[in-house]
Amino acid sequence: MAHFLDTVVLSRIQFALTSSFHMLWPVLTTGMGIYLVLVEGVWLRTRNISYYHHARFWTQLYLLNFGIGVASGLPMEFQFGTNWAPFSEAVGDFFGSILGFEGSMAFMLEAGFLGIMVFGWNRVPGVIHYLSTIMVAFGANLSTFWILTANSWMQTPVGGELVNGKFVVKDYFAAIFNPAMLNSVAHMFLATLETSLFVVGGISAWYVLNRRHPEFFGKSLKIALAVAIVVAPLQIAVGHESALHLRENQPTKLAAMEAQWETLPAGEPAAYTLLALPDSEHEINPWSLEVPYGLGLILDLQPNLQKPVLGLKDFAPENRPPLIPLIYYSFRVMVGIGFFLAALMLVSTVQWLRGKLADDQITGQTWLMRAWLFAAPLGYIAVEAGWIVREVGRQPWTVYGLIRTSDAASHVPATDVLGSLSLFTAIYGILFVSALHFGRRILLHGPNLELPPPGLGSQSARTEMVPDRRPTEVSA
Amino acid sequence: MPQVWFVILALFLLLYVILDGFDLGVGILSLTASSEERRSILMTSLGNVWDANETWLVVMGGALFGAFPLAYATILTALYIPIFIMIFGFIFRAVAFEFREHSNRKLLWNTAFGVGSFLAALGQGFALGSIFKGIQVDAAGHFTGTQWDWLSWQTLLVALTLIQGYVLIGSTYLILKTEGSLQQTHYRTATLAAWTTLIGAGLVTVLTPVLYNQARERLLERPLVYIFALIPLLAILLIGLLLRSLRQKKEVEPFVWTVLLFVLSFMGLGLLIFPYIIPPSITIYQAAADPSALVFMLVFIGFLIPIMLFYEKQRKAPGF
Numbered sequence: 001m002a003h004f005l006d007t008v009v010l011s012r013i014q015f016a017l018t019s020s021f022h023m024l025w026p027v028l029t030t031g032m033g034i035y036l037v038l039v040e041g042v043w044l045r046t047r048n049i050s051y052y053h054h055a056r057f058w059t060q061l062y063l064l065n066f067g068i069g070v071a072s073g074l075p076m077e078f079q080f081g082t083n084w085a086p087f088s089e090a091v092g093d094f095f096g097s098i099l100g101f102e103g104s105m106a107f108m109l110e111a112g113f114l115g116i117m118v119f120g121w122n123r124v125p126g127v128i129h130y131l132s133t134i135m136v137a138f139g140a141n142l143s144t145f146w147i148l149t150a151n152s153w154m155q156t157p158v159g160g161e162l163v164n165g166k167f168v169v170k171d172y173f174a175a176i177f178n179p180a181m182l183n184s185v186a187h188m189f190l191a192t193l194e195t196s197l198f199v200v201g202g203i204s205a206w207y208v209l210n211r212r213h214p215e216f217f218g219k220s221l222k223i224a225l226a227v228a229i230v231v232a233p234l235q236i237a238v239g240h241e242s243a244l245h246l247r248e249n250q251p252t253k254l255a256a257m258e259a260q261w262e263t264l265p266a267g268e269p270a271a272y273t274l275l276a277l278p279d280s281e282h283e284i285n286p287w288s289l290e291v292p293y294g295l296g297l298i299l300d301l302q303p304n305l306q307k308p309v310l311g312l313k314d315f316a317p318e319n320r321p322p323l324i325p326l327i328y329y330s331f332r333v334m335v336g337i338g339f340f341l342a343a344l345m346l347v348s349t350v351q352w353l354r355g356k357l358a359d360d361q362i363t364g365q366t367w368l369m370r371a372w373l374f375a376a377p378l379g380y381i382a383v384e385a386g387w388i389v390r391e392v393g394r395q396p397w398t399v400y401g402l403i404r405t406s407d408a409a410s411h412v413p414a415t416d417v418l419g420s421l422s423l424f425t426a427i428y429g430i431l432f433v434s435a436l437h438f439g440r441r442i443l444l445h446g447p448n449l450e451l452p453p454p455g456l457g458s459q460s461a462r463t464e465m466v467p468d469r470r471p472t473e474v475s476a
Numbered sequence: 477m478p479q480v481w482f483v484i485l486a487l488f489l490l491l492y493v494i495l496d497g498f499d500l501g502v503g504i505l506s507l508t509a510s511s512e513e514r515r516s517i518l519m520t521s522l523g524n525v526w527d528a529n530e531t532w533l534v535v536m537g538g539a540l541f542g543a544f545p546l547a548y549a550t551i552l553t554a555l556y557i558p559i560f561i562m563i564f565g566f567i568f569r570a571v572a573f574e575f576r577e578h579s580n581r582k583l584l585w586n587t588a589f590g591v592g593s594f595l596a597a598l599g600q601g602f603a604l605g606s607i608f609k610g611i612q613v614d615a616a617g618h619f620t621g622t623q624w625d626w627l628s629w630q631t632l633l634v635a636l637t638l639i640q641g642y643v644l645i646g647s648t649y650l651i652l653k654t655e656g657s658l659q660q661t662h663y664r665t666a667t668l669a670a671w672t673t674l675i676g677a678g679l680v681t682v683l684t685p686v687l688y689n690q691a692r693e694r695l696l697e698r699p700l701v702y703i704f705a706l707i708p709l710l711a712i713l714l715i716g717l718l719l720r721s722l723r724q725k726k727e728v729e730p731f732v733w734t735v736l737l738f739v740l741s742f743m744g745l746g747l748l749i750f751p752y753i754i755p756p757s758i759t760i761y762q763a764a765a766d767p768s769a770l771v772f773m774l775v776f777i778g779f780l781i782p783i784m785l786f787y788e789k790q791r792k793a794p795g796f
Contacts, residue, residue, distance in 0.1 A: 067574030070527060071567040075560075077537045081552025082559055085619075088552075092545020093769035097776075100538035104777050104784070107534050111527040112787060172772050410553045413623050420560045427567055434571070438578040 008409040010417040011083040014424060016391070018075050020384055021428045025069030027383055030144055030189075031196025032062050033137030036117075038223060040133050044126055049453055054220055055133075056121075057447035058200065061439065063118055068435055070111070072428070077103070083417065087398055087408035091167045094160070094175050095150055102146035109139030121454045129454075141189065148188050152180035155390070156249045157399050167402070179249050183241050190235040191386065195379025197224040197231060198341060202376025203443060205369040208362055212446060215359040221372065222357060225348050232342040239338060244299060250400060251310040253393035256321040257331040258295070259285055263311040269303045270295035275332070278324045283313060321395045330385040330392075337382035344371055477771065478764040481543040482750065484781070488539060490742050491788070492532035494645070494735055499529050501646020503569060503593020504639065505665060506586060514658060515586045519576065521653050526573060528788075530566070535784075542773050546617045546763040547753040554611045554619040555603045558626050562599030568592030597642050601635025602626050607749070608634055608684060608691075610756040617758045630687065637676030644669035645738065648718075648730040666730055667722050674715050677741065681708055684748075690756040694748055707744040711737060 036055055043051035077099060080088045088096065116124060116132035124132075153159075159175025160168050169175055201224040204217035246254040254260075259278035264270045272294025276285040293303040300306040312320050321327060348368060351357055356365055394400055398408040502518050509515040541548045552559055569592035576585035609630055612621035647666035651659055685692040695704050714737045721729035751759045764770060 064574050064578075066527075067571055070530065071570035074530075074534070074566050074570075075563045077534060077541075078552060078559055078563060080541065081548045082556050085549035085553040088541060089545050089549040092541055092548065093765040096538070096541030096543070096545050096548065096765065097769055097773045098542075100535070100542040100773055101776055103531070103534040103538035104780055108531050108780075108784060111531045114527060115525070168766060169769060169772075172768075410549075410556075411619075412553055412556050416556050416623055420556075423560070423564060427564065431567075431571060434575055438575055441578050 005414040005418070007412060007414045007417055008406050010414055010421055011409045012405065014083065014417060014421040015079060017421070017428070018072065018079065018424055019391075020387060021432070022069065022072040022076055023383065023387065024380060025065045025072065026140065026143065027192045027195050027380065028065045028199060029062055029069055030137075030140040031192035031194070032058060032065075032200065033133075033140045034193060035196055035200060035224070035227070036062065037130075037133055037137045038227070039220075040130055042223075044130055050216060050219060052453050053216070053447050053449055053451060054223075056451060058220070059118060060442050063114075064435065064438060064442065066114065068431055072431070075424070082420075083410050083412070084398075084408050085410040087403060090162075090165055090403060090408075091399060094153065094167060094169050094172070097172075098146055098150040098153075098176075102143055102150075106139050106142035106146055109142065110136050111139075113139065126454065141192075144188050144192065145185055148185045149176055149178075149181055151390075152184035153178045154399050155184070155394060156180040157402055162402050167399070180245065183238065183245050186238050187235070187242055187386075190231055190238060191379070191383050194228065194231050194235055194341060195383060197228045198344075198372070198375045198379050199377075200224045201228070201372050202374075205372035206376075206443070207446070209366065209369045209373065211363060213449070214363050216447065216449070218357060218359055218362040221362075222352065225345065225352065225357075228341070228345045229349055232338075232345045236338055236342060239335070240298075247299065247307065247309060250394070252312070252315055252320055253327075253389075255310055255312045255315075256324050256327040256393050257389060258309075259288075259324055259328045260309060260311045261285070261313050263314050264295070264305055264309040266305050266308045268305060269293050270299075270305050270309065272298060276328065278328055280322075280324050318396065321393050323392055327389055327393050330388040334382045334385040334389065337378045337385075341375060341378060341382075344375055348372070477767050477774075478543075478760040479751075480774065481539070481764070481770055482753070482760050484777075485536065485539055485543065486742070486746050487781075488532055488536040490739065492529075492536055493742065494738050495525075495529040495532060495788075497642045497738065498645045498649035499526050500593045500597045501642035501644065502650060503590055503646075504597060504643055505646050505650070505662070507590035507594065508665075510661075512582060512586070515590075516576075516582060517654070517658065518650070519573070519586060519589055521650065522573075526569075530570070539773070539777065543765055543770060544753055544760065544763040545765055546758065547760075550613060550617055550619050550754050550758070550763075551603075551607075551611065554621060555606055555626055556623060558599040558602040558606070560599075562596045562603070565592045565595030565597075565599060569596060594639070597639045598635055601638035602631050604638055605631025605634030607755060608680070608688070610688065610690070611754050613754060613757060617754060617762060630683065633676065633683070634680055637673060637680055640669050640673040640676055641738070641741075644673050645731070645734045648734045652727055652731050663722055663725060667719065670715060670718055670722065677711070688756070691748060700747065703747065704744070707740060711740055714740065 036058060039051050039054045039058070042048070043055060080095075080099070113132040113135040116129065117136050120129050120132060153175055156179045157167070157175075158178045159172065160170045162168075201221045204221035204224070207217040208214045208221070243254065243257075246257075259273060259276050261283045269292070271290040271292050273285065273288045273290050274294070276288035278285050295309065296303045296305050299309070312324070348357070351365060351368060355361060356368075362369075396405055397403065398405045499522055502522055506515045506518040509518060537548075568588045572585040572589035572592060576582050576589070579585055603626070605628075606626040609625075609628065611619065612625065614620050644666060647662045647669055650662040651666060654662065685695050695701065714733050718730055718733035718737065721733060749755055751761065753760045753763045765773075
């Protein structure tokens with residue numbers, strides 16, 4: 001029970017809780033931002049009012065997610081100081097600057113233009129509105145860029161060195177373009193987009209299954225599918241790149257992901273343990289299901305390994321990640337979902353080409369629609385599982401190879417952390433349930449297909465200030 | 477370089493205090509609103525500005541982290557509890573905006589909005605009070621105090637004064653934005669808040685040099701002593717102008733005078749603290765990041781500042 005009054009453990013739990021909760025919301029707003037840009041672009045080009053209604057409908061979900069994203073994101077920024085003060089002090093020169101960029105460039109853009117995107121339909125010209133939508137999407141993705149840059153630097157810290165416990169930066173651009181950066185940013189960018197596409201598609205499938213506006217939602221599903229055709233396979237390729245990259249830069253993480261205790265030398269065949277029961281105490285997998293030559297084929301596309309894969313036993317126990325089974329299975333969950341979504345995309349594309357997704361056919365595709373509905377939450381699960389692999393796999397380091405997590409935590413009383421952690425748990429619980437409740441309400445309400453397009457009888461909203469009404473379909 | 481960043485951070489903080497100040501003030505006022513309809517009007521008057529206003533806090537946090545990592549680490553550790561009071565307040569406030577739109581029980585979320593605003597202001601007030609009081613650190617600048625250092629009658633006084641100040645700027649904002657009986661109500665709350673802020677600020681002004689040696693020495697330093705003598709005089713003048721404009725039922729003037737009052741108090745505070753960033757012992761030079769980091773950040777953020785300010789101005793322009 002002493003664990004529960006250990007500041008480092010509690011701070012880690014708190015950070016894990018707040019970051020994994022926070023992440024749920026920007027994942028959708030970041031990806032859906034691009035979807036909205038797409039839909040509004042088609043509306044402006046074709047003037048087909050259905051696309052205008054799409055933009056309005058999905059914006060409501062966007063806004064709900066944005067609000068919770070901001071609310072849960074604020075603690076993230078401040079926790080570095082409250083709970084991880086030694087870390088902040090040691091790496092502030094670089095890490096702090098990057099967080100500063102995120103706030104001043106990215107969040108500023110997103111929050112600033114969001115007002116126009118949501119309230120501006122009838123107040124600003126269409127081009128300005130479209131520009132705002134683009135800026136909101138751009139801002140959100142710029143956030144991903146900076147946050148993942150900061151995080152990937154923690155995975156592969158280059159561009160300077162630790163001098164008297166302080167990271168002195170020699171080359172900022174080397175630190176920004178650290179070895180993990182491009183891959184991390186790409187992987188997360190695709191993850192947000194893929195999650196959003198399958199959320200939009202899954203919700204659309206739900207409407208189709210319920211025979212509510214099937215032609216309307218068939219359209220949004222097809223837009224999502226069209227983008228997924230590119231995104232789903234690309235994500236698998238980028239994910240594969242990540243594994244290759246880990247072999248070079250974070251061997252302990254790769255070993256933990258594969259529950260690999262012994263080193264596999266180069267030039268020899270290596271099996272892939274598809275499933276296993278890792279036993280950290282005895283440093284073996286007492287049970288495993290192996291695919292012969294699998295690891296060699298995965299990493300080097302040939303049965304024999306080209307470079308060695310280091311095993312966990314090569315590292316002192318205090319330098320190995322904890323919770324090997326968690327990392328091992330989280331990785332498999334993420335990969336499994338990635339392949340499932342790609343397969344769903346393939347099947348759906350085939351059906352689309354066969355004309356089965358046409359307005360008069362789509363309601364007949366019960367099984368396919370059910371699969372899409374089932375897929376709606378999978379992206380989130382994959383993102384969370386991936387994040388566990390990424391962050392738990394980096395342990396016991398906060399900055400890989402440089403700063404240990406146990407040295408990074410603030411010296412605040414454990415009772416304080418226990419207090420804030422309990423409040424977070426309670427409040428986030430309420431927020432999660434409320435978000436589902438209100439999200440459901442938006443969905444049950446459905447799109448407002450009567451909404452007149454901008455410029456028709458809507459000039460009255462311009463002059464008076466209070467009350468400032470939301471889109472009519474929301475306040476109705 | 478540290479001085480440049482001190483000024484930039486001060487600018488961010490000032491913008492934040494004014495912009496989110498009226499936001500928080502309106503939130504606190506909503507707790508006293510006489511009807512549900514009025515509460516809703518108060519909230520919707522902020523609907524499209526609160527997130528952008530809050531951005532300045534995010535920007536401030538990031539910039540403090542990057543430019544003065546030691547100060548960021550020490551101050552946030554020392555103020556663990558007030559910072560989390562503020563954060564939990566913000567969480568309630570932010571989600572209340574979204575949830576009330578979709579909820580049938582508006583009262584619940586309107587109250588969450590009001591209570592959240594109050595908590596956020598309270599946390600900030602205690603933090604500010606602690607800065608006045610000073611944060612106990614060792615030679616390396618690490619916090620050596622205890623978890624309850626931030627709580628004392630002096631910090632409570634500062635917190636209450638800040639809340640009054642927010643209520644004042646919130647009231648004058650509402651005078652600007654509403655009409656009819658709602659506006660009349662806020663002429664009254666503004667007058668009341670002007671007096672309570674005056675009393676609070678007066679007490680803080682008098683007590684600070686009496687209680688804290690360092691502040692006293694700073695205040696009596698030449699030539700600063702003339703400036704410090706001038707600030708309270710100007711403040712009294714501004715409050716006089718504010719009260720007169722409230723009596724004359726002017727619409728724009730009260731807000732303008734209040735903003736000037738905030739700017740003035742802020743300058744006084746800045747001069748009092750400079751060059752310290754963790755009063756009373758760590759200066760901005762000790763807490764600053766490496767010069768190369770400061771330059772690097774300035775290159776990236778520096779050119780954005782005029783754009784951000786210009787955009788802020790545009791966003792407030794009529795028609796939006």
